[in-house]
Amino acid sequence: xxxxxxxxxxxxxxxxxxxxxxxxxxxxxxxxxxxxxxxxxxxxxxxxxxxxxxxxxxxxxxxxxxxxxxxxxxxxxxxxxxxxxxxxxxxxxxxxxxxxxxxxxxxxxxxxxxxxxxxxxxxxxxxxxxxxxxxxxxxxxxxxxxxxxxxxxxxxxxxxxxxxxxxxxxxxxxxxxxxxxxxxxxxxxxxxxxxxxxxxxxxxxxxxxxxxxxxxxxxxxxxxxxxxxxxxxxxxxxxxxxxxxxxxxxxxxxxxxxxxxxxxxxxxxxxxxxxxxxxxxxxxxxxxxxxxxxxxxxxxxxxxxxxxxxxxxxxxxxxxxxxxxx
Amino acid sequence: xxxxxxxxxxxxxxxxxxxxxxxxxxxxxxxxxxxxxxxxxxxxxxxxxxxxxxxxxxxxxxxxxxxxxxxxxxxxxxxxxxxxxxxxxxxxxxxxxxxxxxxxxxxxxxxxxxxxxxxxxxxxxxxxxxxxxxxxxxxxxxxxxxxxxxxxxxxxxxxxxxxxxxxxxxxxxxxxxxxxxxxxxxxxxxxxxxxxxxxxxxxxxxxxxxxxxxxxxxxxxxxxxxxxxxxxxxxxxxxxxxxxxxxxxxxxxxxxxxxxxxxxxxxxxxxxxxxxxxx
Numbered sequence: 001x002x003x004x005x006x007x008x009x010x011x012x013x014x015x016x017x018x019x020x021x022x023x024x025x026x027x028x029x030x031x032x033x034x035x036x037x038x039x040x041x042x043x044x045x046x047x048x049x050x051x052x053x054x055x056x057x058x059x060x061x062x063x064x065x066x067x068x069x070x071x072x073x074x075x076x077x078x079x080x081x082x083x084x085x086x087x088x089x090x091x092x093x094x095x096x097x098x099x100x101x102x103x104x105x106x107x108x109x110x111x112x113x114x115x116x117x118x119x120x121x122x123x124x125x126x127x128x129x130x131x132x133x134x135x136x137x138x139x140x141x142x143x144x145x146x147x148x149x150x151x152x153x154x155x156x157x158x159x160x161x162x163x164x165x166x167x168x169x170x171x172x173x174x175x176x177x178x179x180x181x182x183x184x185x186x187x188x189x190x191x192x193x194x195x196x197x198x199x200x201x202x203x204x205x206x207x208x209x210x211x212x213x214x215x216x217x218x219x220x221x222x223x224x225x226x227x228x229x230x231x232x233x234x235x236x237x238x239x240x241x242x243x244x245x246x247x248x249x250x251x252x253x254x255x256x257x258x259x260x261x262x263x264x265x266x267x268x269x270x271x272x273x274x275x276x277x278x279x280x281x282x283x284x285x286x287x288x289x290x291x292x293x294x295x296x297x298x299x300x301x302x303x304x305x306x307x308x309x310x311x312x313x314x315x316x317x318x319x320x321x322x323x324x325x326x
Numbered sequence: 327x328x329x330x331x332x333x334x335x336x337x338x339x340x341x342x343x344x345x346x347x348x349x350x351x352x353x354x355x356x357x358x359x360x361x362x363x364x365x366x367x368x369x370x371x372x373x374x375x376x377x378x379x380x381x382x383x384x385x386x387x388x389x390x391x392x393x394x395x396x397x398x399x400x401x402x403x404x405x406x407x408x409x410x411x412x413x414x415x416x417x418x419x420x421x422x423x424x425x426x427x428x429x430x431x432x433x434x435x436x437x438x439x440x441x442x443x444x445x446x447x448x449x450x451x452x453x454x455x456x457x458x459x460x461x462x463x464x465x466x467x468x469x470x471x472x473x474x475x476x477x478x479x480x481x482x483x484x485x486x487x488x489x490x491x492x493x494x495x496x497x498x499x500x501x502x503x504x505x506x507x508x509x510x511x512x513x514x515x516x517x518x519x520x521x522x523x524x525x526x527x528x529x530x531x532x533x534x535x536x537x538x539x540x541x542x543x544x545x546x547x548x549x550x551x552x553x554x555x556x557x558x559x560x561x562x563x564x565x566x567x568x569x570x571x572x573x574x575x576x577x578x579x580x581x582x583x584x585x586x587x588x589x590x591x592x593x594x595x596x597x598x599x600x601x602x603x604x605x
Binding site for chain 2: 020029039111112115116
């Protein structure tokens with residue numbers, strides 16, 4: 001036993017604050033700051049409705065509307081293709097809204113009280129990031145609930161219980177859902193951290209519109225969320241295939257088949273899309289949900305899981321310097 | 327007595343709760359505070375007085391470790407505000423100019439966060455929160471969200487929160503702004519009670535009657551400390567001055583201090599116009 005007084009190595013109790021820490025992080029502070037974010041979210045119903053309305057507009061209206069013209073993308077319907085994109089959009093909104101509240105919090109909210117307290121800033125930031133990521137997972141789960149809907153075969157009635165059960169069985173897989181939650185969570189950490197870095201540099205706040213138009217929408221549109229980056233699209237679908245073969249194909253998970261044309265994005269657009277980290281996170285999400293990827297999987301894994309911790313450290317540094325240099 | 331002599335006559339001793347030595351802060355070319363030196367004895371009630379934008383809040387923020395000084399040094403209860411920031415934070419209680427509360431949370435939840443941030447052990451948290459609510463005469467509305475509170479209730483909650491962790495020095499930034507006479511009276515009674523227990527209090531204000539009630543006053547103008555002493559001494563020093571206000575106007579002039587709104591004020595105003603989303 002070392003001289004840590006019977007506690008585990010790495011654990012300590014700060015003499016000055018009485019806060020117990022593990023490797024410099026105070027779990028009580030992380031927890032209380034996380035809980036604060038969750039309580040704030042749960043009391044603000046407008047976020048939940050926003051998430052639902054975005055899902056209905058993008059997934060249901062655009063998904064089926066544009067899907068009627070664009071029959072398939074590499075064997076997936078347009079609704080299936082856009083679903084991970086809509087999840088991403090909800091994650092972007094949830095995490096950035098959580099992060100940008102910091103500007104407000106700093107000038108007229110609780111944050112000054114936190115900054116003048118002895119609580120370690122890394123723990124405070126961690127609580128914020130975990131809060132933003134948790135809200136992201138909840139908000140991202142709203143479009144995820146529509147997963148069976150986009151697997152209803154074209155022409156089949158969505159009100160037929162048999163059709164719904166088949167669609168559910170084909171699309172929902174516990175492992176895939178768990179993996180999707182993990183990806184959403186990491187996406188949430190990354191985007192909340194990015195939001196914190198932006199918020200710490202914003203001197204004034206005149207509404208969320210600038211963030212929505214200037215950050216969320218570009219990241220969303222330039223991530224391959226609503227148009228494919230490569231592959232074969234279009235096609236003739238099931239039109240000429242006999243019913244029996246269709247059933248056979250459905251059973252092995254193929255819902256559309258046929259030829260089409262090869263996607264060729266303009267070089268400038270390709271360059272922007274390929275340098276957007278959200279492209280890789282979204283690709284990861286599409287891979288775990290649909291087993292469909294357009295980017296190298298190694299790049300997806302790296303961006304999805306290695307970038308968030310780096311962003312979190314920069315976010316903590318930004319928070320610490322925000323008031324000192326004010 | 328000149329300011330330099332004042333500083334020299336009071337060397338750093340443990341009798342001082344607050345000690346500032348040539349404290350300064352610049353933002354690029356803008357000097358927010360310049361060579362501010364003063365000390366506050368333990369148990370003293372000290373006011374920083376000055377026109378709008380004079381640098382009162384900057385000085386207070388440097389003393390409370392929120393802003394780092396660009397020159398000079400300061401200590402609170404013997405701990406350096408830069409090197410021993412954590413120890414300083416443990417020793418001080420702070421009430422900000424605008425409420426630093428989470429309005430979507432209840433009074434109880436706000437206090438509970440404070441208890442955790444200051445490392446109050448889990449078993450003592452609930453009693454400490456209850457005690458603070460009672461002290462603020464808010465025990466009945468502890469479960470209500472702060473957004474439904476009046477300005478006076480918020481201020482009481484904040485003062486009560488600021489002393490929850492047993493600080494030795496209390497910083498109050500314009501504590502009576504927006505309070506009605508009842509609220510103001512209540513606040514003064516609370517502060518008086520705290521001082522009986524030996525609390526050192528430093529506050530900023532530009533209300534003369536409040537400053538006159540303090541043991542000593544420091545007058546700040548354009549980032550510099552231009553006068554320091556007991557209110558009566560300051561009045562006596564300026565022939566023709568009958569009140570502290572007369573002396574104050576002689577020192578700082580009669581010109582208006584119109585300044586552009588700060589980033590902070592812009593955000594506050596945005597909120598007052600019905601700012602969205604963030605509350």
